[in-house]
Amino acid sequence: MAFELIYLYIDDIGRNIKQCEIPFSNRFEVIYDGDEKNIFIEKKDPGVGFFYGENIQDIKLLVGKNGCGKSTVMDLLGTTDQDRKREFPMYEKDEWPFDGKVWDPGRKYSWFAVYHLNGDDFVIEGYHPELLGKITEQVCLRDDYSIAIAYDFEKHRVSQLDFLQEKTVDRSRKADEAMFYLFYQVEPAIHWLTQPQRLSKDRYNCTFERQYVGKNGFQAINSYLYRATHEQKFQEEMNSSIGVEIEIGLKSSRTRSLDVENVINERTSAQHTWMLEKTLYQGKEQLLDIPVPKLRKILNEPIPYSDKECIILEYLEELIWNILKKGNAKAKQSYDPPKVENNYLYRKQFLLEFLKQLVQENAEKEYLSVTVTEEDYQIAQKICEGIEQIPDGYCQNAQTIRIPVRDMEKNFTDVFMCAMDANSSEEHLVQHRNIIDVKFRHLSSGEAFYLDLYAALYRGVQKMEHQKEGDTCILLLDEPDSRFHPEWSRRFIKNLTEELKKEMFRKFRYQIIISTHSPLLLSDVRKEDIICMNTDGKNGSVRIEKSPYGFMSNINDILLDTFFLEAPYGAWAENYVNKLLEKISQLEQEIKGNTNTIPKKKTTEEFMKRIECLEKEVNKIGEELIRSSLLKKLHRYYYQIQSQKMQKNQEEETRREEIRYLKERLARLEQDD
CATH class of the missing domain: 1.20.58 (Methane Monooxygenase Hydroxylase; Chain G, domain 1)
Known part of the structure; x- marks a missing residue:
């Protein structure tokens, strides 16, 4: 089924884009009659397209200068329902003030998008159905709506209308389940620029599912770092040989210095530490970071644990301390280690059992200051398991692990990275990342952004495991090459399409929409697939223009076009x-x-x-x-x-x-x- 986005009409969204039509399809043409408030759909001959890959049905470029509205279009299409209503309110005023007589909602903002499902079936979603009065007047729709229509091409009218949630594409599936969005946007590195904190997805969705993949996961980054240093083909695509290092370290909030005097002073003054030692170990054992293992070595005190074992035990102690620092609990089992030289396994299991006890107590009575759940317990188990799989030789000391990725014989950090990702949601009140930290070092900014893009797509596809094979992914990439070297921009279309053919992405079909400032991408797509957004110098309104350049156009000719540059030099x-x-x-x-x-x-x-x-x-x-x-x-x-x-x-x-x-x-x- 060739599901696709075919058309976007922006009437007014409170930005500089007004009464603007943007076509996205080579197979259909949508004509909007603003006077009659109706749409007409016509079939087109798509011509001879490019075969980017069996699972890549189309690529469109959205180009234009700064401020022309490219990112606005991407945000409108790709953000989740909740984020879209916050960033693009349906009314000029946030609320509907009541003056005692009538409601005053202010000016309405309105837009709609048209999708092709299959055959004569289409979907329309947007704000305020009054824009399509001829079509929607027969049903009662709310201000944000999504409907499925059947279009009669002979009579040039809508012949049937359903709510999207009720429309089925086959006997077992609803129409809204067969297509989804993945939206990637480069996170700005400017510290003072306030950007919206976006949801990765909606909890409850009434239209096509949207996943915002701008923020990445450790496991995905780790996977691509390993590929970038071990796979010759990927290195050739990057045209770069990177020497990255992974650093895993503890972030103890109780010990802030390795200086002997400071540590001893903190030990004598930290009553909460003494109470935690008594709570956990009944005075039979010290917390590992008081005094720190390095200090123990200086004082020639015996340390029965390896550096890696110290990291795991201190992580568990710190985790429990974060949960108990304003609460109170006692271990149901007395701490009584066996009389052996190394009691690491006993101590680790004792701390995990204590954590599990806190989970059970929290389920019975909610008096703890921080809610701890069964999921937190599972994450803690996996973090310990993941660190145990790292060879001892990579431990720098009892608080830090450094792994040159190129030296890894296999990808042994996956379990640990997956556990850290499981705690990535802001809904977790117990933040394991405040205790143990992951850093990736010795990457150039260009290399980091290159890997971030593909890792984000990989993680986004992983999250769509509930989708069926052959479903359509509308892949929105907002200026993905903005931090790239020009040669990487020149290779971008080729590298992206090659990556999407690989097994991890082959499950879905892709309609790709890329916004870019770079003229280097234009010579890899047909000029029919380039949407030029230009602004009127008088009032700043946006208009859509045809591209004079396209496939195999000389890059110098494109650069010298005033649409990109007003002069060929600085x-x-x-x-x-x-x-x-x-x-x-x-x-x-x-x-x-x-x-x-x-x-x-x-x-x-x-x-x-x-x-x-x-x-x-x-x-x-x-x-x-x-x-x-x-x-x-x-x-x-x-x-x-x-x-x-x-x-x-x-x-x-x-x-x-x-x-x-x-x-x-x-x-x-x-x-x-």
């Missing part, structure tokens, strides 16, 4: 050249003004000095054609001045000869007298 350089041209033009006018007069010797020397200075400025220009053209012009002025100088010298010599001749003649005449 603005500072442009200003430099413009000022230089003004100086040369002024020199030319002055030279022309002196052609009919004999310049004085001082004026000629001034011209020559000015030409020499201008030559030095011109020689700073790196572009050979511009530089040589300006130098030729200056040389012409130079020879013109030289010619004037020679002519002036010749005229002076002629006058001197005439004066000499006249003086001699005058002398002869005087002699004759």
Whole structure:
């Protein structure tokens, strides 16, 4: 089934995009009649498209300058229902104020999108069905709506209408289950820029499911880091050899220094630590970080645990302390380790049992300051299991593990990373990430963003395990190459399509919509698949234009088009050249003004000095054609001045000869007298 987004109409959403039509399909054309409030759908001949892959049905590029509304379109289509209503309110005012007589909702904001399901079946979703009065007047719809329609192509009208949730595409599935969105957006690195905190998905969804995959998971990143350092094919796609390191470390809130005096002072003053030791171990054992293992080594105290075992035990102690710091509980079982040299397994199991006891107590009576659940217990178990699978040689000390990914013989960190991801939701009141931290080091920003994109898509697809094979994924990528080297941008379409063909992605079909500033992507798609968004300089409104460039277009030609660049070089350089041209033009006018007069010797020397200075400025220009053209012009002025100088010298010599001749003649005449 070729499900796809085919059309978007934005009437007014409180932004600069108004009464704007954006087509997304090569197989259908949607015509909106604003006067009649009706739509007409026509079938089109899609022509000969590109075979990007069996599971890739279409790629569209959304291009335009900053502020033209590309991200707005992506947000409107891709955000979850709850986030969309917050970022794109349905009314000018957040509430409906009541003046005692009538409701005053303010100005309505409205838009709608059209999807093709199968055959003659389509779906329309949007705000305020009044935009489609001819279609929706027969049913009562709420302000945000999603409906399924059957369209009669012979009579050019809607022949049937259902609520989307009631429409079935086959005997077993509802229409809204057969298509979904994955929306990736590069997270800004600007600390002062306030961005909306988006939900990864809606709890209750009345239209197609949307997954926001802008925030990534540890397991997905870890998986792609391993591929980037161990798979030759992936390294060739990246065209880069990375040397990344994973660091796993404890973030104890009770110990802030390894200094001996500070640790001892904290030990004597921390009554809560003493109480926790008594609660857990009945005074038979110390918490591992008081004093820290490093201090124990300095004091030559025996440490019966390896560094890795210390990390696990201290993590469990810190986890329990975070739960109990404002509550109270006692271990039901007395701490009584066996008389062996290393009692790690006993101590770990004792702490896990204590944690499980807290889970049971919380289920019975909710008096603890932090809610602890069975899921937290399962996460703690998996974190311990995951750390145990890491070879001892990667432990730097009793608080830090460092793993050069290139040295890994196998991907032994997956269990640990999956456990950390299980705690990623903000709904968890017990945040394991506040106790144990994961960092990825020695990556360039470009490498990090490159891996982040593919890891985000991988994790998003993993979350869609409830979808069936062959379902359509509308993949929205908002400026995914904005942090890439130009060569990565040039390779982007190829690398993306190659990745989506791999087993982990092959389950779904993909309709891909990419917003970009980069002209490097345009030469990989047909010009029919490029949607140009431009702004009107007078009022800033957005209009949709056809692209003059497309598949196999020369990148230099695309760059020089004013849609992307107003000049082929930087603005500072442009200003430099413009000022230089003004100086040369002024020199030319002055030279022309002196052609009919004999310049004085001082004026000629001034011209020559000015030409020499201008030559030095011109020689700073790196572009050979511009530089040589300006130098030729200056040389012409130079020879013109030289010619004037020679002519002036010749005229002076002629006058001197005439004066000499006249003086001699005058002398002869005087002699004759």
